[in-house]
Amino acid sequence: MDTNKVILGIYNDPDHIYDTTKKLIHDGYRVRDVYSPFAIHGMDRVLGIKRSRLTVAAFCFAMTGIVLALTLQTYASYFDWQMNVGGKPSLHIPTYIPITFELAILCTAFGMVGCFFAVNKMVWGKNADIIDIRVTDDLFVVAIDIIPNKTDVAELSSILKNNGAIEIREREFED
Amino acid sequence: MGYGKLIGKVASNFGKGLGKNAFSLVGFENGTYAYNTANGVTLTKTDDGYELAQTQTHHTIEGRNLLREASLDEYIKNPSAGNNDHAHIISLWEEHDSKGHKWGMAIDMNACTGCGACVVSCSAENNVPVVGRKEILNSREMHWIRIDRYYSFKNLATGKPSTKEKEYNDKNNKIDFEHVTVMHQPMMCQHCGHAPCETVCPVLATVHSSEGLNQMAYNRCVGTRYCANNCPYKVRRFNWFKYRENDQFDFHFNNDLGRMVINPDVTVRSRGVMEKCSFCVQRIQASKLKAKIENRKMVDGDVKTACQQSCPADALVFGDMNDPNSEISKLFKNERKYVLLEEYNVQPSVGYMTKIRNVNEPIAGEQKAPAKHDEKHEEHKAAEHAHS
Known part of the structure; x- marks a missing residue:
């Protein structure tokens, strides 16, 4: 990973986050992951996740x-x-x-x-790094990598907003 | 009636108060006992019942045919009369090596009178516990050897022997109950080569020794009782309780003096394990050691099992089947020898000698082809099974 910073789009509707993710990937953004309280049907295909080994x-x-x-x-x-x-x-x-x-x-x-x-590097004493505490309840989060000098944060924010995000914020991973 | 015991045996009250003395009902006339005169006693029929604790009906063999018999005439014509309807046996696997000793026993049903001395001596030798009336009623006696008794009566209409309880209860049958034909069959662990009990033990508590003994490892036994269920001869006994130092079983294992009678060479079994005839393995081992100390090979007759030793008719012979000159090897070559339930191919190490009766009418009948081996005998002889 060449970046620790991500932008989070927080949604309250699984359909909206599905469409947004699809559009973002189509537009060439690098989607790190989508977080959801439950499995969203077809999301693994959209994200291009390979079959588990x-x-x-x-x-x-x-x-x-x-x-x-x-x-x-x-x-x-x-x-x-x-x-x-x-x-x-x-x-x-x-x-x-x-x-x-x-x-x-x-x-x-x-x-x-x-x-x-x-x-999954799960060892004793390791705490879960939850992207946003509300994904454990009723909200959906898409995390997009911010690649320095490449990602246009303002444009990305507007895409997220236009597709129904109720909140947009930046976050940094510790590693 | 159990004689009405007034005092118990030494050091315990075992037996005291058991039974009722019926001799007060017997009169004494003209210098002899008279059973039909009551001296001042009036007998009244009551509605009370009394359950008899008896082992005769335990361990049913499910009508399988364990007996072979022939008349003297038939025997003279054909020495193997009565027992040469052999099953066609095939084995699925190769036999294990049987070098060294291979212990076996031959039982002559002609000689056995059903006296029960073997049962007594076996119980004494092998620390077989006394379980008492209540447990006998629960079919939980512990004897390692038993004597099965089979009865047959003559059906006067057909002239054929009648053996089934069904036939006796049928009022249309005229059966001569005055003349009973009895057959005694001592029954103990057959030490089968292909033992059905061993294959079902989940913990390998019963396996074969290299000398052909079917052994029990009491410490390993977890008491599933699968072996007893799978035994076609019903010779395995389960310790439902701890029979020593237990107030519930206040017999001879419950005090210091009584326990001095326990044979120190034999393990006293605890609750929850299966046990059965061991062919007196402690005597076999002792004889082996004795021969070793005397720097000689074991000879035939070195080992005598407790039942063999006490048999007044010498009906039981124990020995090494791998020794061609031993008495048992000769008996196993005898035409009268057969093994029980041969068709199961469990390969018992105990052989029985066909009973020859000194009667004129044929018993064994015509010999049949192997393919139809069991039908006739099932019909004629699968008898009401009893046990003394």
Whole structure:
């Protein structure tokens, strides 16, 4: 990011913010993000957000679980300590399936949660940086980057205003 | 009537006050007891009932056929008469190695008289708790070995043996209740090679030893009782309570003197675990150690289980099936030998010897082809099941 400063357009109607965002992106402004109390249908497409790669991570974690479970069981019940349970063979993959399944699910669940926290840099003690406290209630905020010597703040403000913004202000991110 | 016990046994009042003495109803005439004369006693019928605590109706085998019998004539013609309708068995997996010992037991149903000495000695050897009348009524007795009794009566109309309660209750059937044919079958853990109880244990508390014993790890058992449900022979017993140092079960495990009778070689089980016949594993281990100290190999007859030791008819034989010269190996090659519920392919380590009766009319009937192995026997012999 070449800038910390953003201009915030605050709206009270999801349709207005949707149209504004669409127009701003069309006009070449760099929209940092849109904040909303709920998911606005189609907004991810407008913002050009790519499909989450969490599924890929999930698959990898599941594979880890499966390999771990099969290794553990093969080692424990065949190489280390064979036991005769009802005359059944010790090395028998179908009997390992329940534990393999469970461990795959466990690894996937914990892995995905851990992965999500890591990607979003969420650690213990970190406070949420809420763009405007009212987005947690009933208002909608679009944040547009102010690139020095490029973004015309006055023109941008008028676009926001004309599209129904109830308030416009500038804000600076700390990082 | 339980004889009407007036005093209890040593160190506990076990037995005191149990039962009623019915001898006051018996007269004494001409130097002998007379059961049909009442000396001044009048009997009045009341509406009161009394529930009998008996184990005879416990552990139903669901009409499955566990018995094989043949007449002497049939046996002379064909030594395997009565038991050669073998099931066609296939295994889904390869057998485990059975090097070293492989313990097994042979039970001769010809010799067994149903006396119950094995039950008593097993209970004494293996610290089997006494559970008392109330728990017997709840079908919770703890015996590791039981003697199943099967009755059959002759149906006078058809001339065939009649074994089912349904047939007895049917008034159209004329059944000769005066002449009963009884069969005694000692029943304990069969130590199956493909044990159905082991596969259902979620915590591996019951697994096979390398010597073919079906073992219990009491510490591991969590008391799901799946094993008992899956056992086709109904030989597993669950400890519903702590039977020692428990005022609710004031029998011989509840005081210092009584506990001195407990066999120190056998674990006293606690509440919530399953138990069953162990083939007297403590005796097997002791014999192994003895042979080791004497620097020799174990020989046939070194190990005698408690039930075998006390059997007055030598109906039970225990030994190593991997030793070709042992008595049990010879008995297992005998034509009369069969295993219970062979068609399940659970591969029991206990073999039974077909009962041969000294009667003229054929019992086993014609031998059938393997494909139809169970129909005839179901019909004829799946008997009212009882247990002493």
